[in-house]
Amino acid sequence: MKAVITVIGRDMVGILAKVSALCAQHNINVTDVTQSVMQDLFAMIMLADISSMTVHFSELVDEMEALGKEMGLSIHVMHEDIFNSMHRI
Amino acid sequence: MNVNDILETVTMIQDENLDIRTITMGISLLDCCDSDISRSCRRVYDKITSKARDLVKSGEEIEKRYGIPIINKRISVTPIAILAAASGGDPVEYALTLEKAAQTVGVNFIGGYTALVHKGFAAGDLELIRSIPEALSRTEHVCSSVNIGSTKSGINMDAVRMMGGIVKQTSELTADRDCIGSAKLVVFCNAPEDNPFMAGAFHGPGEPDCVLNVGVSGPGVVRAALAKAGDCSIDEVADIVKKTAFKITRMGQLVGDAASKMLGVPFGIVDLSLAPTPAVGDSVAHILEEMGLETCGAHGTTACLALLNDAVKKGGVMASSRVGGLSGAFIPVTEDAGMIHAARIGALSIEKLEAMTAVCSVGLDMIVIPGNTSAEVISAIIADEAAIGMVNSKTTAVRVIPAIGKQVGDELEFGGLLGSGPVMKVNTTSPAKFIARGGHIPAPLQSLKN
Numbered sequence: 321m322k323a324v325i326t327v328i329g330r331d332m333v334g335i336l337a338k339v340s341a342l343c344a345q346h347n348i349n350v351t352d353v354t355q356s357v358m359q360d361l362f363a364m365i366m367l368a369d370i371s372s373m374t375v376h377f378s379e380l381v382d383e384m385e386a387l388g389k390e391m392g393l394s395i396h397v398m399h400e401d402i403f404n405s406m407h408r409i
Numbered sequence: 410m411n412v413n414d415i416l417e418t419v420t421m422i423q424d425e426n427l428d429i430r431t432i433t434m435g436i437s438l439l440d441c442c443d444s445d446i447s448r449s450c451r452r453v454y455d456k457i458t459s460k461a462r463d464l465v466k467s468g469e470e471i472e473k474r475y476g477i478p479i480i481n482k483r484i485s486v487t488p489i490a491i492l493a494a495a496s497g498g499d500p501v502e503y504a505l506t507l508e509k510a511a512q513t514v515g516v517n518f519i520g521g522y523t524a525l526v527h528k529g530f531a532a533g534d535l536e537l538i539r540s541i542p543e544a545l546s547r548t549e550h551v552c553s554s555v556n557i558g559s560t561k562s563g564i565n566m567d568a569v570r571m572m573g574g575i576v577k578q579t580s581e582l583t584a585d586r587d588c589i590g591s592a593k594l595v596v597f598c599n600a601p602e603d604n605p606f607m608a609g610a611f612h613g614p615g616e617p618d619c620v621l622n623v624g625v626s627g628p629g630v631v632r633a634a635l636a637k638a639g640d641c642s643i644d645e646v647a648d649i650v651k652k653t654a655f656k657i658t659r660m661g662q663l664v665g666d667a668a669s670k671m672l673g674v675p676f677g678i679v680d681l682s683l684a685p686t687p688a689v690g691d692s693v694a695h696i697l698e699e700m701g702l703e704t705c706g707a708h709g710t711t712a713c714l715a716l717l718n719d720a721v722k723k724g725g726v727m728a729s730s731r732v733g734g735l736s737g738a739f740i741p742v743t744e745d746a747g748m749i750h751a752a753r754i755g756a757l758s759i760e761k762l763e764a765m766t767a768v769c770s771v772g773l774d775m776i777v778i779p780g781n782t783s784a785e786v787i788s789a790i791i792a793d794e795a796a797i798g799m800v801n802s803k804t805t806a807v808r809v810i811p812a813i814g815k816q817v818g819d820e821l822e823f824g825g826l827l828g829s830g831p832v833m834k835v836n837t838t839s840p841a842k843f844i845a846r847g848g849h850i851p852a853p854l855q856s857l858k859n
Contacts, residue, residue, distance in 0.1 A: 378474070402476070
């Protein structure tokens, strides 16, 4: 089971470190990271294996959102099913 | 997984107001019928509160998991007129019971204070219809609907005559609350039995014991996709709408599946709808304007809407295994920022809206009319709209709100999803003699179609 974590906002030091630290803390394995910086807007997409994570999905959503607020970024965690169903026939 | 696809979905939800408009649990109350009304009400309350106990909680959990807002969690029930037929007594007691149950489980609306009288009145029907104004004025979450016609049976003009007065009385009894009562009352022709949208949702007698229906939304997404495409031919416009509708509906299907598993209730249908909200960027009128109209209501509106409605269905049908409900673009005036604007500047008239209803979902919806409009004129508006539905084998409905004490130019403010809107001009020449005739308009011929 996988989750997609998207981070969008102004580029700064430590974004990847902080988000992946939170993942590690909950035993979430990051399997893929794509990031790009367009002008000063930072967009990162993480694919994470959540099959053996130690918290409930909704807690992870809340914690990531809180982390995003703290850093002035918008961070969203969504189950991979939504992307698969919307973009694949 | 493609990065662009992921970003597209995130943008749709964050910036373009993509959401699931409603998950609606349909609950059959046929096994709650009792000859004693208080026993019947108790069973109704018990059944609703046990079946829908986890509806709101499950909805919220799904919102979190997929990151997609589910705006409303609702319940539809068996037409209460059927229960009233068995129990007798004052049907308002059922309305109060539904209200209590809705509050207990925390849903936004509960629909089904309904009578199906397209061919005539059975036991309980007349009592229920007469009680609608009181029922809606004494409750907050209860929605009511009456089906007065169908393609197979024609139009019950006795019921049409009654409903003009009932709509007006409902407004009068809730005049202190911006006449909100009539915003919760729909008069249908060809009412669907599995509609998840309010105010017209009820759980048809042909439906299973308990079922979950989903209504999707996403006018903002369609408009944004068209804006991105820029100057393209109308064929491409249709194609873009179709593809966007596919994506929106897939999401509805996903949420419906998840909710039905979580609640242990069979999945009913996805309603392939474009349902606007008063929020900026969530308007069906703005899609039509994006297609190339200066304002919604201009000549060309009906054609654009016909294309939009058809493309939404074509895209949606492919995306979901079970489709039903009202399925199509909605044009509720007070719930759509673009329609409100068009009505305010006089570009959109009731006559144009009536033409639009011939090619899209539902009908004359959320239209504020002067408070002194006569009951006969309201009945005649209902008759016209029902005739469009009857002849074209489609659902049509009337939800007009007579603004008691107000005139053209004044406004009503409902707040929330119901929005606000200007009082629109109504042709007041009298149809009184036609309405007073009563009787029944025969079902139309289904061949020699011209």
